[in-house]
Amino acid sequence: DIVMTQSPDSLDVSLGERATIHCKTSQSVSPGSYSRRHLAWYQQRPKQPPKLLIYWASTRVSGVPDRFSGSGSGTDFTLTISSLQAEDVAVYYCQQYYTTPLTFGGGTKVEIK
Amino acid sequence: QLQLQESGPGLLKPSQTLSLTCTVSGSSIRSSSYYWGWIRQPPGKGLEWIGAVYYSGSTYDNPSLKSRVTVSVDTSKNQFSLEVISVTAADTGVYYCVRLYHDSAGYYWFDSWGQGTLVTVSS
Numbered sequence: 001d002i003v004m005t006q007s008p009d010s011l012d013v014s015l016g017e018r019a020t021i022h023c024k025t026s027q028s029v030s031p032g033s034y035s036r037r038h039l040a041w042y043q044q045r046p047k048q049p050p051k052l053l054i055y056w057a058s059t060r061v062s063g064v065p066d067r068f069s070g071s072g073s074g075t076d077f078t079l080t081i082s083s084l085q086a087e088d089v090a091v092y093y094c095q096q097y098y099t100t101p102l103t104f105g106g107g108t109k110v111e112i113k
Numbered sequence: 114q115l116q117l118q119e120s121g122p123g124l125l126k127p128s129q130t131l132s133l134t135c136t137v138s139g140s141s142i143r144s145s146s147y148y149w150g151w152i153r154q155p156p157g158k159g160l161e162w163i164g165a166v167y168y169s170g171s172t173y174d175n176p177s178l179k180s181r182v183t184v185s186v187d188t189s190k191n192q193f194s195l196e197v198i199s200v201t202a203a204d205t206g207v208y209y210c211v212r213l214y215h216d217s218a219g220y221y222w223f224d225s226w227g228q229g230t231l232v233t234v235s236s
Contacts, residue, residue, distance in 0.1 A: 001177075040222040049209055049226035050160065061224075093160060097221045101175040104160040
C-alpha cells in the first residue's frame with residue numbers, strides 16, 4: 001500500500017494569511033507524464049462529510065475558490081490556501097489514486113489563530 | 114443534483130454483521146464512469162476506503178479488511194450496500210457512501226459523499 005504522510009498535523013493561521021499543507025507519498029504517484037499526478041485533496045468541515053477540492057494534484061473542482069491551489073509531483077505535494085477565510089476552518093486530506101487500495105493521508109487541521 | 118443517503122442500524126454487538134444501504138438519487142447508478150463505494154472514519158481519526166462496486170456487480174475491496182466485506186448493487190432500486198461480518202469495536206465509526214470516478218485506466222477520486230452514518234459496536 002502507498003502510505004500518505006501529511007504535515008503538519010495542525011496549523012493555526014491568521015485570517016488573510018497563507019496556509020500550506022504538505023503530503024508525502026511512500027512511492028511516486030506521478031510517473032511519466034507530469035499531467036498525470038494521481039493525487040486529490042479534500043476538505044472536511046466540522047460535522048460535515050469530506051468534499052473534493054482538487055484532483056490531478058492541481059485541478060480545482062468547479063466552484064472551489066481560487067485561493068485553493070495544489071502543486072507538487074513525484075512523492076511531494078502541497079495544498080496552499082493563499083488567504084485564509086473563516087469558512088476554511090477544516091481538516092484537509094490528501095488521497096492517492098495511483099494504485100489500489102486507494103489511501104488517504106492522516107489529515108491536517110486548519111484553525112484560525 | 115446527486116444525493117447519496119446511508120441507512121442502517123447504528124448499534125451492533127461484537128461478532129454481529131454490519132449492514133448498510135446507500136440510496137442514490139439524482140443520478141443513475143448505471144453510469145459507466147463511476148463505481149459506488151464506502152469509506153469509514155473512526156471517531157476523531159482519518160479516512161479508510163472499504164470497497165466499491167460497479168453497476169455490473171464488479172467489486173473491489175480493500176485487502177486490509179481481510180475478506181470481511183461485501184459490497185453489492187441493486188440497480189432496480191438505484192441502491193448499493195455494504196456488509197461487514199464479525200464486527201469488533203475497531204469497526205466503530207462514521208460510514209460514508211461515496212461515488213468514485215473510474216475509467217479503464219483505473220480508479221480515481223471520490224467526487225460525491227453521503228452525510229455519513231455512525232455505527233457503534235459495543236457489548
